[in-house]
Amino acid sequence: MSKSAIGLLGAVCCAVLFIASPAGAAGRVALVIGNQAYENLTPLANPGRDAGRLAELLAANGFEVMSCDGERAGCFDLDRSAMTDAIEDFGFAARDAEVALFFYAGHGMQTGDGNVIAPVNMELACDMLAARRGTMLDDVLNEMAGAREKIVILDACRNDPLKAQRCATRGARPLSFGSFAVPDSVSRFLLLSSTQNGQVAQDGLPGGHSPFAESLIQWMEQAPQARFGELFDRVSKQVIKETAAANFTQVPEMLIRGGAPEACLGGGDCAASAEAIALRAEVEALEAENARNQDYEEIVVALLRNAGYDDPQTLSDGERRRVFAEIMAASRALAERGAEGEAALAALREGDDSGAEAIFRRDLADGPVADPEAGSPQPAASLLHLAAIARLTDTGRAVELYQQAVAIDPDNLETLIALAETSLAAGKREQARQAYERAAVLVEQDRGTAEQQVWATEGLADMEWADGRSLTALELYLKANAAARRGSAQEPDNTGLKRGILVTRYNIGHLKMDSGDIDGALEAFRDGLAVAEALAAEHPFDPRWAFDIGRGHERIGRALQRRGDLDAALAEYEKKHAVMTRVAAAFPDHPVWQRDLALADEFLGDIATAKGDHAGAARHYRASLQRMIPVRDANPGHTGHQRFTAVTHLALGDALYKTGAVAEAVENYRAGMAVSRKLAATDPGNAQWRWDLFRAHQRLASSQPPGAEWHAKALQTIERLEADGLLAEHNRKWIGITRQRLEETREAESGSR
Numbered sequence: 001m002s003k004s005a006i007g008l009l010g011a012v013c014c015a016v017l018f019i020a021s022p023a024g025a026a027g028r029v030a031l032v033i034g035n036q037a038y039e040n041l042t043p044l045a046n047p048g049r050d051a052g053r054l055a056e057l058l059a060a061n062g063f064e065v066m067s068c069d070g071e072r073a074g075c076f077d078l079d080r081s082a083m084t085d086a087i088e089d090f091g092f093a094a095r096d097a098e099v100a101l102f103f104y105a106g107h108g109m110q111t112g113d114g115n116v117i118a119p120v121n122m123e124l125a126c127d128m129l130a131a132r133r134g135t136m137l138d139d140v141l142n143e144m145a146g147a148r149e150k151i152v153i154l155d156a157c158r159n160d161p162l163k164a165q166r167c168a169t170r171g172a173r174p175l176s177f178g179s180f181a182v183p184d185s186v187s188r189f190l191l192l193s194s195t196q197n198g199q200v201a202q203d204g205l206p207g208g209h210s211p212f213a214e215s216l217i218q219w220m221e222q223a224p225q226a227r228f229g230e231l232f233d234r235v236s237k238q239v240i241k242e243t244a245a246a247n248f249t250q251v252p253e254m255l256i257r258g259g260a261p262e263a264c265l266g267g268g269d270c271a272a273s274a275e276a277i278a279l280r281a282e283v284e285a286l287e288a289e290n291a292r293n294q295d296y297e298e299i300v301v302a303l304l305r306n307a308g309y310d311d312p313q314t315l316s317d318g319e320r321r322r323v324f325a326e327i328m329a330a331s332r333a334l335a336e337r338g339a340e341g342e343a344a345l346a347a348l349r350e351g352d353d354s355g356a357e358a359i360f361r362r363d364l365a366d367g368p369v370a371d372p373e374a375g376s377p378q379p380a381a382s383l384l385h386l387a388a389i390a391r392l393t394d395t396g397r398a399v400e401l402y403q404q405a406v407a408i409d410p411d412n413l414e415t416l417i418a419l420a421e422t423s424l425a426a427g428k429r430e431q432a433r434q435a436y437e438r439a440a441v442l443v444e445q446d447r448g449t450a451e452q453q454v455w456a457t458e459g460l461a462d463m464e465w466a467d468g469r470s471l472t473a474l475e476l477y478l479k480a481n482a483a484a485r486r487g488s489a490q491e492p493d494n495t496g497l498k499r500g501i502l503v504t505r506y507n508i509g510h511l512k513m514d515s516g517d518i519d520g521a522l523e524a525f526r527d528g529l530a531v532a533e534a535l536a537a538e539h540p541f542d543p544r545w546a547f548d549i550g551r552g553h554e555r556i557g558r559a560l561q562r563r564g565d566l567d568a569a570l571a572e573y574e575k576k577h578a579v580m581t582r583v584a585a586a587f588p589d590h591p592v593w594q595r596d597l598a599l600a601d602e603f604l605g606d607i608a609t610a611k612g613d614h615a616g617a618a619r620h621y622r623a624s625l626q627r628m629i630p631v632r633d634a635n636p637g638h639t640g641h642q643r644f645t646a647v648t649h650l651a652l653g654d655a656l657y658k659t660g661a662v663a664e665a666v667e668n669y670r671a672g673m674a675v676s677r678k679l680a681a682t683d684p685g686n687a688q689w690r691w692d693l694f695r696a697h698q699r700l701a702s703s704q705p706p707g708a709e710w711h712a713k714a715l716q717t718i719e720r721l722e723a724d725g726l727l728a729e730h731n732r733k734w735i736g737i738t739r740q741r742l743e744e745t746r747e748a749e750s751g752s753r
Contacts, residue, residue, distance in 0.1 A: 035106030047105035050213035091143030100147030108156025149261035187258030224266035249293030306351030326388035413448030450487025621652035
């Protein structure tokens with residue numbers, strides 16, 4: 001018996017425990033490891049689930065899969081000692097085996113000693129990148145040498161293993177495997193890594209699988225008789241396409257030595273399909289097309305860090321997609337400029353844009369030479385690249401550059417959209433409107449791509465809605481939705497168009513709900529939710545679609561709540577909370593996801609309040625604040641986060657007051673007042689912030705009777721709102737109410753003396 005008594009779970013009978021003998025097994029053996037509960041490196045969410053599902057598939061298809069606990073196929077969260085034992089026992093089992101397959105999911109990287117797969121107790125020195133208690137990948141390959149056919153699958157290099165150790169000195173470049181050194185003399189050897197050497201892989205959302213494992217499992221289930229080489233090509237094709245669409249490109253790497261193994265998952269007749277050669281050519285083309293994407297994506301991350309964004313996930317989804325697309329386009333343009341362009345790219349990776357700016361500025365002196373890739377004159381294309389870089393740190397300068405590009409190429413729909421969006425960010429609403437209106441003319445002329453037409457129309461609709469022209473906004477959203485549906489029918493793989501359908505349906509639903517058409521709102525919200533669910537099923541690793549599912553449940557809940565169906569609304573809000581809990585756990589530093597989870601708690605608190613469960617409401621509001629206060633404090637300039645906490649403090653105070661916890665209620669009223677006072681001082685023209693301050697004064701007056709001091713402050717605040725022309729008509733009644741309360745409290749105070 002092998003020294004650690006690690007057994008083999010076979011497909012003959014799931015309850016039978018097979019023990020690997022020193023003589024080895026003559027069939028097909030597999031060691032599957034999933035490590036995620038790291039003690040010193042960044043913990044991961046999904047390797048155990050990935051490895052567990054793969055072990056089940058292998059066992060169900062006749063592989064004898066090693067079990068480290070004697071109960072289920074696979075080995076999980078192994079420390080260095082357990083991993084060493086498992087690998088040695090695998091070596092015994094692999095001797096003279098027909099096929100030996102090794103799968104590893106977890107952290108992996110190149111150190112000074114070579115490529116390492118990380119046991120859960122491994123440590124890594126930040127300065128020297130030296131591993132302590134690491135396991136060498138070469139040790140695994142050596143143990144497999146006795147098998148006739150050898151297959152290695154590595155889903156490693158996930159995320160940032162050193163994030164938990166806060167290695168600030170190691171630079172922006174991620175840790176990953178180096179080149180795989182496998183001698184040409186090795187026969188029948190096939191290795192598939194989830195990403196190329198020097199690049200990183202995604203872990204995926206908690207509760208799911210990594211993008212690579214998701215595709216691997218899918219194709220193993222769909223094509224068990226496909227030879228592993230062909231199956232891996234199908235996996236690679238899917239991973240490249242899906243991750244590139246999400247702006248985090250993974251290009252799996254496949255290595256063959258001594259002829260490709262002829263084995264397949266199902267065993268028996270493992271024949272190559274007629275499409276195998278064409279598939280290999282297609283994958284090679286995708287690899288070439290996307291080979292440098294991660295390099296360019298690293299440049300985007302470096303420039304974002306230079307602009308104060310330590311994590312790209314802190315950007316909103318729309319901002320992040322736009323930043324990646326524009327700066328990657330600029331990077332590709334630089335790559336075409338030879339050595340000078342490569343030097344500029346190297347500098348950009350360090351956050352230095354001076355070389356890139358010098359190249360693009362030199363183009364501005366040239367005439368309007370056509371640039372086929374940009375579809376516009378060369379100076380205009382270079383202005384767009386300059387604007388994309390400037391947009392991160394100087395929106396005013398970016399607006400000027402986009403204006404210059406529009407002057408050169410006034411019929412470029414993409415440039416007009418960029419000008420409008422950047423103008424809005426710079427506070428230039430009228431300029432943004434002009435750009436969107438010019439874009440609308442081009443849309444009528446059928447200029448630009450279908451996706452550009454959708455977002456141009458949707459952008460103008462947003463402005464109309466914000467300016468109070470709801471009917472015009474509704475017409476534009478309907479028009480954008482129709483365009484998105486037409487475009488999606490012609491481009492079924494375009495996720496941008498599909499998202500255009502769901503976003504416009506959500507907005508249409510909002511406008512219908514505001515007009516009192518609850519049935520129409522619910523229909524629109526459910527249509528949008530169905531699109532989001534379909535996208536999430538197609539791309540389960542992409543958090544955008546999970547976020548949009550949460551938004552759909554939220555909107556349905558709001559419509560049901562508006563109708564008075566509290567139980568049905570509660571069920572929808574609970575669904576949103578469950579979805580966003582999963583997303584927020586995967587991206588703990590992403591403020592948008594964290595805020596949306598906090599918002600879910602807000603809605604649950606509102607339902608509890610409406611049902612009279614004030615203790616339950618306080619619990620939800622407190623959870624919301626606990627999540628949002630760190631987000632707010634991490635970005636003190638974000639007024640939206642500031643107001644979120646101000647309003648929640650008031651809601652929590654109300655709930656606490658109803659439970660009799662008056663002192664804690666007053667504490668929250670004061671906290672909300674402090675935030676609203678700061679916001680109102682920042683922008684006295686913002687009516688909403690000043691109204692929030694009035695509400696805080698009201699609550700402090702009511703909670704501390706007779707409250708003449710706070711009633712006086714409330715009256716002063718609302719009278720100033722009216723004097724400045726900022727008080728909404730339906731709120732004017734509160735002037736008289738507040739005056740009366742102040743008089744009553746003053747009479748009460750004087751009578752008590």
